[in-house]
Amino acid sequence: MRPLTVTGQSLRLRPEVKDLLRAARDLPVVISTGHANGAEVRLLVDEAVRLDLPRLMLNQPASPLTGLDHQSLREIATIEKVWIEQTALTYILGYQGWEDFAKVLSELPQTIYSSDLGQPSQMDIGDWLRTSQEWFTAAGLTNERILKITRDEPLRMLSI
Numbered sequence: 001m002r003p004l005t006v007t008g009q010s011l012r013l014r015p016e017v018k019d020l021l022r023a024a025r026d027l028p029v030v031i032s033t034g035h036a037n038g039a040e041v042r043l044l045v046d047e048a049v050r051l052d053l054p055r056l057m058l059n060q061p062a063s064p065l066t067g068l069d070h071q072s073l074r075e076i077a078t079i080e081k082v083w084i085e086q087t088a089l090t091y092i093l094g095y096q097g098w099e100d101f102a103k104v105l106s107e108l109p110q111t112i113y114s115s116d117l118g119q120p121s122q123m124d125i126g127d128w129l130r131t132s133q134e135w136f137t138a139a140g141l142t143n144e145r146i147l148k149i150t151r152d153e154p155l156r157m158l159s160i
Contacts, residue, residue: 006040013043021051030157032057032085035065038072045076054160057083060116062096062104069096070103077108083157084108086149087116088128091135102139105149112157113149 006017021044024031031053033041041058048056058076061068061084068076073084084104091101104111115128123131136146 006036006044011039013047017044018047021047021053025051025053030055030057032059033061033066034059035063037065038067041066041068042076045079045082048081049079053081055081055083055157057085057112057157059085060087060090061085062087062090062100064095070100070108073104073108077110080110081160083110083112083153085112085114087114088132088135089116089122092117092122101135105136106139106141106145110153110157111149112153 006013008014021031031044031048033044033056036044041061045056045058047053058066058068058073060066061073076082077084086101086104090096091098105113113132115125115132117123117128141149
């Protein structure tokens with residue numbers, strides 16, 4: 001089976017991807033970039049802005065497939081209708097260093113913190129909550145920032 005990508009051989013968004021983004025403008029859904037590569041993510045962001053898409057979430061941008069670090073995300077993070085998902089898993093697996101992980105959590109607007117855990121071999125919910133609190137403390141996050149990335153931004157993204 002050939003892998004599916006959002007771009008064709010021309011390295012432009014496929015017409016069906018553009019159709020999906022157009023349809024999503026009028027639906028109560030969040031479009032996620034999935035595991036697109038960095039160049040594809042930028043094309044998706046550009047098209048989402050052009051179409052005035054109400055919400056787009058960058059899925060695990062620090063994963064090796066996407067390869068977007070804190071510095072690469074700074075400009076994208078200023079786009080009002082784009083959210084950045086920061087997962088615990090990208091840090092746990094070593095795909096992202098501590099400094100980058102902490103900067104995304106503490107500095108980038110419209111950041112959503114999630115676990116992306118769930119495999120039986122990974123930590124359970126209680127351990128993840130305790131570990132996350134330790135990371136938040138080490139990163140110097142205020143209680144206000146913790147609520148913003150764990151509750152307020154996800155709710156805002158879903159309510160637009």
